[in-house]
Amino acid sequence: xxxxxxxxxxxxxxxxxxxxxxxxxxxxxxxxxxxxxxxxxxxxxxxxxxxxxxxxxxxxxxxxxxxxxxxxxxxxxxxxxxxxxxxxxxxxxxxxxxxxxxxxxxxxxxxxxxxxxxxxxxxxxxxxxxxxxxxxxxxxxxxxxxxxxxxxxxxxxxxxxxxxxxxxxxxxxxxxxxxxxxxxxxxxxxxxxxxxxxx
Numbered sequence: 001x002x003x004x005x006x007x008x009x010x011x012x013x014x015x016x017x018x019x020x021x022x023x024x025x026x027x028x029x030x031x032x033x034x035x036x037x038x039x040x041x042x043x044x045x046x047x048x049x050x051x052x053x054x055x056x057x058x059x060x061x062x063x064x065x066x067x068x069x070x071x072x073x074x075x076x077x078x079x080x081x082x083x084x085x086x087x088x089x090x091x092x093x094x095x096x097x098x099x100x101x102x103x104x105x106x107x108x109x110x111x112x113x114x115x116x117x118x119x120x121x122x123x124x125x126x127x128x129x130x131x132x133x134x135x136x137x138x139x140x141x142x143x144x145x146x147x148x149x150x151x152x153x154x155x156x157x158x159x160x161x162x163x164x165x166x167x168x169x170x171x172x173x174x175x176x177x178x179x180x181x182x183x184x185x186x187x188x189x190x191x192x193x194x195x196x197x198x199x
Contacts, residue, residue: 013047014185016040017084021091021102023054028123028156029090031163036088036121036152039174043182049080053101060104074108081112086119086185087145088177091132093124098132106139113143115197117184119177120151123165128153144199146188148180 018036022029033050040046056077063070081087091098106113118140122129130153137147152174158167191197 013045014085014182014189015047015049015083016086016088016181016185017049017051017081018088019090019102019105020050020052020054021089021105022099023101024092024099027054027092028159028163029092031159032121032123032154032165033090034162035164036090036174039171040178043175043178046178046182049084051077051080053105056105058101058104058108062108077105078109078112081109084112084116085189086117086181087113088119088121088181089136090121090123091129091136093122093127093129093132096131098136102136103139106143110143111199113140113145114199115144115146115188115192117146117148117181117188119148119181121154121174121177122151123154123156125156128155144197146184148177148184150177150180152177 018033018040020027020029020033030052033052037048037050040048057073058077059071059074089102091102120133120136122133133151133153140147150173152165152170154165154170155167158165160166
């Protein structure tokens with residue numbers, strides 16, 4: 001027999017944190033995030049929390065957590081990450097890697113990522129940001145997160161006047177990724193509720 005807590009956990013919408021990883025002026029990540037949130041709106045039982053790192057202003061110096069007071073910006077973002085059941089990271093590829101602002105945001109936290117799924121939307125030129133994603137998979141594995149097999153890769157030469165991806169099949173790729181993310185989010189949320197994850 002399920003307890004009231006287990007029942008409410010199972011039935012409430014999945015909270016998905018969508019993280020815009022670039023803070024560069026004129027970045028393509030914001031219109032891509034707008035496109036993706038429209039795709040996610042068609043998926044049942046998803047509640048999107050759009051996390052724009054350009055608006056968070058995290059410090060770049062990480063203090064000694066045992067003695068230092070944690071900045072308010074870090075505490076506020078930590079609450080949002082902790083409340084998420086899964087994540088979509090939207091990242092460009094800068095010099096064959098992902099942005100420093102994204103790594104900084106990842107490194108401020110640990111338990112907030114544990115036993116949660118992460119999916120990726122990458123963008124760039126002909127490489128479409130794939131190398132950034134392959135590196136991020138290693139980073140999130142160290143944080144005890146699970147990354148989905150499928151993601152969305154966008155060639156910026158194939159976007160419309162809004163900056164939205166326009167390649168054939170891109171909407172289908174987003175749906176496939178979302179289906180996988182939802183499955184993992186539900187499964188891991190139920191597992192965490194039953195057996196709290198301990199590193």
